[in-house]
Structure formats: structure tokens, C-alpha cells
Amino acid sequence: MKKITLDARELEHPKPLAMAINILKSLDDTNYLYMVHRKNPIPLIDLAQEHHFQVLSHEDDEGTWHILITKNHTADLKELLLV
Amino acid sequence: MFSQKGLSLDQAPPISVVFRFFLQGALFGIVGGVLLAIYQNEVFDPASKGALVLTHVFTLGIMLSVMLAALFQMLPVIAGVKLTSPIKKANWVQYPLVVGIITLLFAFHFGKISWLYLLASVLLGGSILFIAFIMIEKLLRLSNHSSSSKGITAALFSLVLLVLAALYLTTVLGGYNEGVHYVEIKTAHYSFGLFGWIAVLIISISFQVIEMFYVTPPYPNIMGKYLSGGILFLLAIASIVSFFLPDIWAVCHLVLALLLVAYALLALKRLSQRKRPISDATVWFWRLGLGSLIVSMLCFMLGLFVQTAWVHTLAYLWFGAFALSIVFAMFYKIVPFLTWFHLSSQGYFTAPMMHEIIHPKTAKKHFWIHCSMMAALIMSLIVPQFILLASLLTILSFGWMGYQIVHAHYLYVKTQKEGQKFNY
Structure with a gap:
């Protein structure tokens, strides 16, 4: 699957949300959004879930959040997190 | 806006709830400008009815209105608190609050008309305590508190x-x-109002939003953990002790002023440590607000040692500048974001972008209007005629704010009626 990366760690609110929503609009079954953020972007996760995306949100030991979102429900996001 | 704990879109309040409290604040601001022209320099005499009326237009009409807007919006977002039936609750608060404020202003203006005080007390006490208890009850139920939710x-x-x-x-x-205890209770009343309510709420929200909006390093843990609770504790102790030892307030105010200066200096430092220092009117509103807080607290401390009326007047004027500047900073972040986010989450392809809802230049112009208003107000202490200019600029400032709300709401409704939707 094609990875679309968005590193939002140094972007001011609400740019990460705006950019992520734009990417969500273009997603299909062959790709996924990989977002890195300093906070857990709950409004984005919520929006994605309400529109039936598959979502994974994970905080690493350094407090950085890794968010994966895809339209493909057969994709294993835990595995993609390691890619 | 983010929370570590979670926010569902259906938890967020309807946009109208937030907008109407902001609009209420703007309308009372315009009323404040008109009243400034009526009472003129009398407002600088703390014993005058003009001062009493204007103070409560500011604290109740403007500040409480916008702080309720911010709380309705931000409690679910930064504290993870869900307020059920927000429209119904907003109605229960807003209508008695507006009538109560107007009644209280008439009571202050006309003097001893007992029933006006009684009516104002019932309406204001009932509505404010109603919503405060609901919010406190929800907050106390949280299992994990952030520095913002504690504050x-x-x-x-x-x-x-x-x-x-x-x-x-x-x-x-x-x-x-x-x-019998009028003086002690009055001191407790304004101390809780200025330090415990306005300052602590702004500080608590800033713990979250300065880092989030402007990509700064976080506040030190010790400040997030203890500052808000410490201020409340000091105020509570001073209120009790003052019945036996009235001078305790001087010590309490001195400590509180030092704490607020320390907070403001740290917040200014954080703003200077932004990772992407882009010029933005909201940053300037924050800087002006924090700078005003420092000047206010320095005047406040000076006033503890020097019995000069203008020092006290300056302390309150600069405190007003602090609170209003932060209100405008938050306003220009919240209104465009809410409009855009609500429309985007509803799937409107043609949702206006944030800079189309309120252009950054519009916020910058408001910043200069606000600065001019403050300058005219302070100048009027020396040249009394400046009070009329201050009055006009106050009306312009809040008229500007009111127009932005109406315009954002117009764009919101227009997009909902005519906009095209996309499928995620």
C-alpha cells in the first residue's frame, strides 16, 4: 500500500487537521495516511471513524503520536505502523 | 483542537451556542462604549455609580459571556467533558443572564430600588450557579486531570x-x-473575580492552547500542577482570615500579583520560543495581554504601598487590557476554526477556508483598534476629553467583533444551503 506521510509535529494548529482532511478526501483502497503529531488528534480520528475509515493511533515512548488512516478495511495498520 | 482523552464530533456543541455567547459579549461591549460616553471620566472614581456600572458591563456583560462561549466550546475539547443538551443549557443560562445583567445595571444606576437588586440576584445567581455547578460536577468526575482541566x-x-x-x-x-461584613465580602468578591475567575481561567486555557496553537515548549509541570489551585487556596484562606485580620488581603494580593507576573513572563518566553515564528495578530494579542498583565500587577503591588488613586485606576485598566486582549486572541482562533471544521466534518466540499472566514488582516486591524482604544482610555486620565475617543473606539472594537461573528455565521448558513458535499 502507498504511504502518504504527513509530519505535523512543527505545524501550528489547525494546519495539521486541515492538511489531513485534504488527504482523507483523496484516499482510496490502495493507500493510507501516516501522520506524525505531538498530540493525539482526536477530532481527526473521530471524523475519520464517523466516515468509516480504519484508524490506528499510537503513542511512542517519546510521547510522539503515530496515526494511520485508510479506507481499506483489510489492511493491517499495526503491521503498517512498523513499515 | 486536541485532547489526550477524546472528543466526539457529536460531543462538540452546536456552533450557534458558541457564536451567540460571543455575540452577546460583543453587544455588551458596544453598550459599554455608549455608557463610557454617558458617564465619561466619572468611571475612574471607584465610588461612583459609573464605575460600578462599567465594571459590571465589563465583567458580566463581556467577560462572562465570552468565557461561557469558550467553556461551552473548550470543555469537551481540552477537558473531555461532555455537556449533554448544550442548546437547552445555553438557553437556561443566556436568557436570565442577559435580563439579570441589564437589571443589575439599572439597579446600580438608580440606587436603592430593592426589587431591582432582588430580581438581578435571582436571575444572575440562578443562571450562573446553575451552569457552574453542572460544569464542576462533570469536571470532578474526570478520572485523569490535565493542568487545564484542574485550572x-x-x-x-x-x-x-x-x-x-x-x-x-x-x-x-x-x-x-x-x-456588617460588607467591606470584607466586597474585597473577597473582586479578588475572586479578578484573580480566581478571570486570571485562572485564562491561565488554565493557556496551558493547552499556547503550546498547541503556537508550537511552543510546554509549561513547566510545577506551574501546570499547582498555580491555579494555589491561587484558589490563597484566595480562600485570605477570605476566611480577613474577618479577623483585614490586612491579610494586602499580603494575599502581593503574592498573587507576583505569581501572575511570573506566569506572564514565562508565557511571553514561551511565545518567543515558537518553532515557526510567523507573524499573526493572535500572537500580538497574547503579547499585549501578557504585557498588560505585568503592568497591571506592578501597579497593583505599587498600590499596596502608595495610596494614590491613579495607581489603582491604572491597575484595573491594564487588567482590563489583559483580559480583553486574550479574549480577542482566542476569538480570532476559535471562530474561523469552528466554522471551517463544522462544515468540513459535515462533508462540504465548498467550505470556506479559515482565512476566508476572518482574514488575518482583519484581525490585525482589530489589534490596532484595540491598542488605540486602550491608549485613548489611559490618555483620558491626563486629558479628560480623550474619554469620548475611547468610547468611540470601544464601540468600533466590539462592533468589529460582532460583525465577524455575523459574517462567519452567514458563511456557515450559506454553505449549508448552497454548498456541495463530497464523500470521504
């Missing part, structure tokens, strides 16, 4: 205590009570 809880406790003190004062002013 908001402390601020709401202060709101409850300042309202209870106000109810005592109105029974005295209305002639229902002899007022």
Missing part, C-alpha cells in the same frame, strides 16, 4: 464563590441586610 475547575469554584459574595452584597445594596 478550569479552580476557576469555576472561584466563580461560585464570587457569585455567593455578590449575592450578599446585593442584599446589602437592596436594603435586605445590614451589611
Whole structure:
């Protein structure tokens, strides 16, 4: 699957949300959004879930959040997190 | 806006709830400008009815209105608190609040008309305590508190205590009570209002939003953990001790002023440590607000040692500049974001972008209007005629704010009627 990366760690609110929503609009079954953020972007996760995306949100030991979102429900996001 | 704990889109309040409290604040601001032209320089005499009326237009009409807008919006977002039936709750608060404020202003203006004080007490006490208790109850149920949620809880406790003190004062002013403890309760009332409610709420929200909006390093843990609760504790102790030792307030105010100066200096430092230092009117509003807080607290401390009227007047004027500047900073972040986010989450392809809802240049122009208003108000202490210019600029400033709300709401409704939707 094609990875679309968005590193939002140094972007001011609400740019990460705006950019992520734009990417969500273009997603299909062959790709996924990989977002890195300093906070857990709950409004984005919520929006994605309400529109039936598959979502994974994970905080690493350094407090950085890794968010994966895809339209493909057969994709294993835990595995993609390691890619 | 983010939370570590979670926010569902259906938890966020309807946009109308937030907008109408902001609009209420703007309309009372315009009323404040008109009243400034009527009372003129009398407002600088703390014993005058003009000062009493204007102070409550500012604290209740403007500040409480916008702080309720911010709380309705931000409690679910930064504290993970869900307020059920937000429209119904907003109605229960807003209508009695507006009538109560107007009644109280008439009561102050006309003097001893007992029933006006009684009516104002019932309407204001009922509506404010109603929403404060609901919010406190929800906050106390949280299992994991952030520095912001703890601070908001402390601020709401202060709101409850300042309202209870106000109810005592109105029974005295209305002639229902002899007022044996009037002076002590009055000091507690404004101390809880300025330090415990307005300052603590702004501080608590800033713990989250400065880092989030402007990509700065976080505040030190010790400040996030103890500052808000510490201020509430100091105020509570001073309120009790003052019945036996009235001078305790001087010590309490000195410590509080030092704490607020330390907070403001740190917040200014954080703003200077932004990772992407882009010029933005909201940053300037924050800087002006924090700078005003420092000047206010320095005047406040000076006033503890020097019995000069203008020092006290300057302390309150600069405190007003602090609070209003932060209100405008938050306003220009919240309104465009909410409009855009609500429309985007509803799937409108043609949702206006944030800069199309309120252009950054519009916020910058407001910044200069606000600065001019403050300058004219302070100048009027030296040249009394400047008060009319200050009045006009106050009307312009809040008219500007009101127009932005109406315009954002117009774009919101227009997009909902005519906009095209996309499928995620």
C-alpha cells in the first residue's frame, strides 16, 4: 500500500487537521495516511471513524503520536505502523 | 483542537451556542462604549455609580459571556467533558443572564430600588450557579486531570464563590441586610473575580492552547500542577482570615500579583520560543495581554504601598487590557476554526477556508483598534476629553467583533444551503 506521510509535529494548529482532511478526501483502497503529531488528534480520528475509515493511533515512548488512516478495511495498520 | 482523552464530533456543541455567547459579549461591549460616553471620566472614581456600572458591563456583560462561549466550546475539547443538551443549557443560562445583567445595571444606576437588586440576584445567581455547578460536577468526575482541566475547575469554584459574595452584597445594596461584613465580602468578591475567575481561567486555557496553537515548549509541570489551585487556596484562606485580620488581603494580593507576573513572563518566553515564528495578530494579542498583565500587577503591588488613586485606576485598566486582549486572541482562533471544521466534518466540499472566514488582516486591524482604544482610555486620565475617543473606539472594537461573528455565521448558513458535499 502507498504511504502518504504527513509530519505535523512543527505545524501550528489547525494546519495539521486541515492538511489531513485534504488527504482523507483523496484516499482510496490502495493507500493510507501516516501522520506524525505531538498530540493525539482526536477530532481527526473521530471524523475519520464517523466516515468509516480504519484508524490506528499510537503513542511512542517519546510521547510522539503515530496515526494511520485508510479506507481499506483489510489492511493491517499495526503491521503498517512498523513499515 | 486536541485532547489526550477524546472528543466526539457529536460531543462538540452546536456552533450557534458558541457564536451567540460571543455575540452577546460583543453587544455588551458596544453598550459599554455608549455608557463610557454617558458617564465619561466619572468611571475612574471607584465610588461612583459609573464605575460600578462599567465594571459590571465589563465583567458580566463581556467577560462572562465570552468565557461561557469558550467553556461551552473548550470543555469537551481540552477537558473531555461532555455537556449533554448544550442548546437547552445555553438557553437556561443566556436568557436570565442577559435580563439579570441589564437589571443589575439599572439597579446600580438608580440606587436603592430593592426589587431591582432582588430580581438581578435571582436571575444572575440562578443562571450562573446553575451552569457552574453542572460544569464542576462533570469536571470532578474526570478520572485523569490535565493542568487545564484542574485550572478550569479552580476557576469555576472561584466563580461560585464570587457569585455567593455578590449575592450578599446585593442584599446589602437592596436594603435586605445590614451589611456588617460588607467591606470584607466586597474585597473577597473582586479578588475572586479578578484573580480566581478571570486570571485562572485564562491561565488554565493557556496551558493547552499556547503550546498547541503556537508550537511552543510546554509549561513547566510545577506551574501546570499547582498555580491555579494555589491561587484558589490563597484566595480562600485570605477570605476566611480577613474577618479577623483585614490586612491579610494586602499580603494575599502581593503574592498573587507576583505569581501572575511570573506566569506572564514565562508565557511571553514561551511565545518567543515558537518553532515557526510567523507573524499573526493572535500572537500580538497574547503579547499585549501578557504585557498588560505585568503592568497591571506592578501597579497593583505599587498600590499596596502608595495610596494614590491613579495607581489603582491604572491597575484595573491594564487588567482590563489583559483580559480583553486574550479574549480577542482566542476569538480570532476559535471562530474561523469552528466554522471551517463544522462544515468540513459535515462533508462540504465548498467550505470556506479559515482565512476566508476572518482574514488575518482583519484581525490585525482589530489589534490596532484595540491598542488605540486602550491608549485613548489611559490618555483620558491626563486629558479628560480623550474619554469620548475611547468610547468611540470601544464601540468600533466590539462592533468589529460582532460583525465577524455575523459574517462567519452567514458563511456557515450559506454553505449549508448552497454548498456541495463530497464523500470521504
